[in-house]
Structure formats: structure tokens, C-alpha cells
Amino acid sequence: MQYDVDNIITIHWIKKCVLASEYLISKHAEDERKNDNLSLSDIESVLLNGDTIEHYSDTGRGPSCLVCGTVNHKPIHVVCGKNKHSWLIIITVYRPAWPKWNAPNRKEPVMEPYGDCIYCGGEVIERVQRVDYRLHGQLYILEGVPAGVCQQCGELFFTAEVARRMESVVAEATGPVETLPIPVIAVK
Numbered sequence: 298m299q300y301d302v303d304n305i306i307t308i309h310w311i312k313k314c315v316l317a318s319e320y321l322i323s324k325h326a327e328d329e330r331k332n333d334n335l336s337l338s339d340i341e342s343v344l345l346n347g348d349t350i351e352h353y354s355d356t357g358r359g360p361s362c363l364v365c366g367t368v369n370h371k372p373i374h375v376v377c378g379k380n381k382h383s384w385l386i387i388i389t390v391y392r393p394a395w396p397k398w399n400a401p402n403r404k405e406p407v408m409e410p411y412g413d414c415i416y417c418g419g420e421v422i423e424r425v426q427r428v429d430y431r432l433h434g435q436l437y438i439l440e441g442v443p444a445g446v447c448q449q450c451g452e453l454f455f456t457a458e459v460a461r462r463m464e465s466v467v468a469e470a471t472g473p474v475e476t477l478p479i480p481v482i483a484v485k
């Protein structure tokens with residue numbers, strides 16, 4: 298993989314941005330960190346105590362990199378990008394796990410049915426997760442959905458079979474397993 302050595306994100310720059318609170322965090326990263334029971338200050342501490350372990354080429358949206366750090370002595374990975382205005386973007390957050398990661402810093406090549414992300418060229422791996430699914434203004438939360446998740450930009454990809462299954466379970470949604478009250482709060 299080729300990348301512009303002058304355009305690599307350094308851990309020094311990431312730390313400077315975090316200390317100045319000059320960063321953006323994607324909705325995907327927010328969702329992922331909450332799923333992993335991580336607070337925003339946990340993510341900041343990973344970036345402040347961690348180091349870059351991989352760099353990804355600029356595929357048109359700016360360079361990105363993978364930072365490995367720890368929270369309560371457990372490894373956490375944070376994918377960071379730098380946009381055209383030189384803002385730090387926290388793209389996604391996850392706990393490195395087998396089979397992809399044999400050790401926090403060591404990746405094991407595995408067969409990937411999803412290939413690379415069509416949007417950013419990032420690696421797409423399968424996870425079973427919750428998916429927000431809106432139809433005719435109604436929000437459904439679908440549990441246990443296998444999806445390919447881009448480790449770089451967070452885009453989700455579904456196989457045709459899974460997409461059809463989601464469409465039919467929502468169309469036939471006679472008995473949800475539970476109904477959650479969803480508070481709507483204005484952010485001022």
C-alpha cells in the first residue's frame with residue numbers, strides 16, 4: 298500500500314487535538330463505544346496513552362490510522378482520520394478480538410466474504426449487531442443482524458439474504474420481542 302509520508306497522522310498530533318478538544322466523533326464511533334461500555338473520556342484516554350499501529354492511505358477523504366491503547370488494562374482500538382480542514386475525526390472504536398486480532402497489535406489474515414469497503418477501501422469484517430431500521434417513519438431496532446462493518450468509515454454492508462430477511466421481518470412485525478420507550482431530547 299502506498300501513502301504520502303508527509304500526510305501520515307502522528308500520535309503527537311492526535312494527542313494535541315484531544316488535549317485541545319479539537320476533534321469530531323462520528324455517530325458510528327459513538328454507537329460502537331457505547332456498545333462496548335466505553336465513555337468519551339475512555340476514548341480520549343486511549344488516544345492519550347496509545348500509539349499508532351497502522352496507517353491507511355488517503356483514498357480521497359484524507360489519511361487515517363489505527364491507534365491502540367488501553368482502558369482498565371484491556372486493549373482498545375480507535376480508528377482516526379484527518380479531514381481536509383485538518384480536523385481529527387474519530388471514525389470508529391472497537392475491542393480487538395480473535396479471529397482478526399491474535400494479540401492487540403498483531404493481525405491475523407482471515408477470509409473475508411465482504412472484501413474492501415467500496416467507499417473508502419477499508420477492511421470490512423462481519424459482526425452480529427443491532428441495526429436501526431426505519432420504515433415509513435417508524436424506527437425499528439433489529440437484533441442479531443449479521444453485517445459487514447467497515448473498520449475505517451463504519452459503513453455497513455448486508456448480504457442480499459440478510460437484507461431480504463430484514464425487509465420481511467419488519468413487514469410482518471406482529472410481535473416485537475420488546476418495545477422500548479425512546480426519549481427525544483433537544484440538544485441546545
Ligand SMILES: [Zn+2]
Nearest residue numbers: 414417447450
Ligand atoms: Zn469504509
